[in-house]
Amino acid sequence: AIGAAGGSEGGGAAKPAPAPAAKKAGKKSMGQTKIEIKLPKFLRPKVKQKDLMTLTRQLATLVDAGLPLLRGLHVLQRQTPHVTLKEALAGMCESVESGSTFSESLLNYPKIFDNLYVNMVRAGEAGGVLEVVLNRLAEFAEKAEKIKNKVKGAMVYPIVVLVAAVGITGFLLVAVIPKFKDIFNDLLEGKPLPAITQFVMDASNMVMNNGLMVVAAIAVIVVLFKLFAKTKFGRYMVDTAKINAPMFGSLVRRTAVARMTRTLGTLLASGVPVLQAINIVRDTTGNEVLVRALQSVHDAVKEGESMTAPLAASKVFPPMVVSMVEVGEETGALPDMLMRVANTYDDEVDNAVAGLTSVIEPLMIIILAVVVGTIVIAMFMPMIQIITTLGSQA
Numbered sequence: 026a027i028g029a030a031g032g033s034e035g036g037g038a039a040k041p042a043p044a045p046a047a048k049k050a051g052k053k054s055m056g057q058t059k060i061e062i063k064l065p066k067f068l069r070p071k072v073k074q075k076d077l078m079t080l081t082r083q084l085a086t087l088v089d090a091g092l093p094l095l096r097g098l099h100v101l102q103r104q105t106p107h108v109t110l111k112e113a114l115a116g117m118c119e120s121v122e123s124g125s126t127f128s129e130s131l132l133n134y135p136k137i138f139d140n141l142y143v144n145m146v147r148a149g150e151a152g153g154v155l156e157v158v159l160n161r162l163a164e165f166a167e168k169a170e171k172i173k174n175k176v177k178g179a180m181v182y183p184i185v186v187l188v189a190a191v192g193i194t195g196f197l198l199v200a201v202i203p204k205f206k207d208i209f210n211d212l213l214e215g216k217p218l219p220a221i222t223q224f225v226m227d228a229s230n231m232v233m234n235n236g237l238m239v240v241a242a243i244a245v246i247v248v249l250f251k252l253f254a255k256t257k258f259g260r261y262m263v264d265t266a267k268i269n270a271p272m273f274g275s276l277v278r279r280t281a282v283a284r285m286t287r288t289l290g291t292l293l294a295s296g297v298p299v300l301q302a303i304n305i306v307r308d309t310t311g312n313e314v315l316v317r318a319l320q321s322v323h324d325a326v327k328e329g330e331s332m333t334a335p336l337a338a339s340k341v342f343p344p345m346v347v348s349m350v351e352v353g354e355e356t357g358a359l360p361d362m363l364m365r366v367a368n369t370y371d372d373e374v375d376n377a378v379a380g381l382t383s384v385i386e387p388l389m390i391i392i393l394a395v396v397v398g399t400i401v402i403a404m405f406m407p408m409i410q411i412i413t414t415l416g417s418q419a
Contacts, residue, residue: 072109072137074173078166080110085159094155095121113137126150141288141305148296158295165291168367172280172374179276179378179385186389190396195232197400202229205404212411219410225403260313268314268341272384276377281312282346283370285319290363299326314341345369 080101087097095118102114113134120130128147131138142162149158206226209218218226232239253259267277285306292302300323307319318339325335333351336342346366353362 070107070109072107072113074166074170076107076110077137077142078163078170080105081159081166082163085156085163088159089156094127109137127155139309141292141309144297144301144305145292145295148292152296154296161291161295165287168287168371169284172283172371175375175378176276176280179382182382183385183389186393190389190393193393194396194400197397198225198229198232199236202226202400202404203233205407209407209411212414213407216410219403219406221399222403222407225400257313261317264313264315268312272381276374276381278341279370279374279377281310281315282342283367283374285310285315286346286363286370287367290360290367293363294360314339318342 083101084097087100088094092100098114098118098121102111102118105111105114116133117127117130120133121127126147128143128150131143131146145158145162146155149155202225206229209222217223254263268274268281270277288309289302289306292305293299297305303319303323303326307316307323310316310319318335318341321335321339322332326332331351331354333347333354336350337344337347349362349366350359353359356362
């Protein structure tokens with residue numbers, strides 16, 4: 026079992042380095058005035074995960090090639106086209122030049138560099154293996170981005186089909202069906218409509234007469250749901266529903282386990298103390314169910330107990346994960362075991378995405394066909410009745 030002696034509990038013990046002083050708008054140099062125009066914060070582009078991944082990989086390559094850290098930061102600051110990153114790199118250069126460590130300079134930009142990033146860099150600086158840690162961070166970000174893109178890709182098709190189904194249905198209810206209503210009133214002369222036709226007509230009337238109220242009600246429900254999901258209990262309920270949802274639940278669970286084990290394994294392999302690593306993973310996991318499970322793991326490790334008991338008790342982690350962690354603790358190879366679990370679940374996520382896509386595509390086509398087909402059949406049944414009546418009269 027891993028004891029609490031592994032390190033402090035806090036996510037980051039060091040305080041942020043003093044932020045670099047703002048440059049004056051006008052700088053006089055050799056008789057010339059240099060004007061610097063900075064965009065307001067709300068207009069600056071956000072640093073995406075892909076941008077940070079590229080920056081980290083480039084910095085790792087420069088440091089690994091023997092270039093001093095400060096010079097590497099200057100090189101990246103000159104060549105990056107990203108305005109926000111360029112300003113951050115300039116500030117980091119000033120901080121490092123003034124005597125701060127690299128990890129301390131990162132603390133000045135919490136919206137770009139999260140707790141995980143800062144603590145891994147700090148551990149790399151302490152162990153003299155900064156280039157190794159930067160490479161690990163880049164690999165971690167690349168794998169996380171790969172999984173994220175695959176999950177997003179699996180969601181694109183059903184969302185497009187769903188939007189198309191809603192759009193087509195709305196168009197038929199608002200623009201087409203009312204015209205049929207007038208035709209039926211004229212030709213059927215008050216005769217009752219088939220049940221399915223009457224249902225579609227009633228739906229059309231509701232949308233036509235109460236469309237704004239329906240939209241407003243949906244908007245209120247969405248807002249209330251978002252407010253509920255922001256509460257701690259709400260997040261827990263939503264995340265529990267996601268993990269246990271049919272079809273998608275398995276994918277959500279595997280993705281969360283892969284991310285959690287890879288993050289913890291990367292932190293431990295980089296030399297971050299175990300309690301501090303668990304805290305960082307807990308704060309960055311983004312899933313309230315895993316947060317509670319990791320808090321139990323933290324409390325157990327703090328008391329000198331094994332990780333496996335709280336992991337098994339959480340009912341979130343499959344037995345294979347618990348067994349691998351137990352073997353890792355007993356052999357002293359926990360980081361390696363966690364990375365193996367992450368790689369295994371990355372492969373399972375790939376398979377789950379492929380399987381889900383193959384199931385969802387025909388399912389969404391069937392749903393779209395049923396919705397549109399029902400409306401078409403509902404409109405043609407009275408037409409057949411009208412044709413039959415006219416034929417008998419002739």
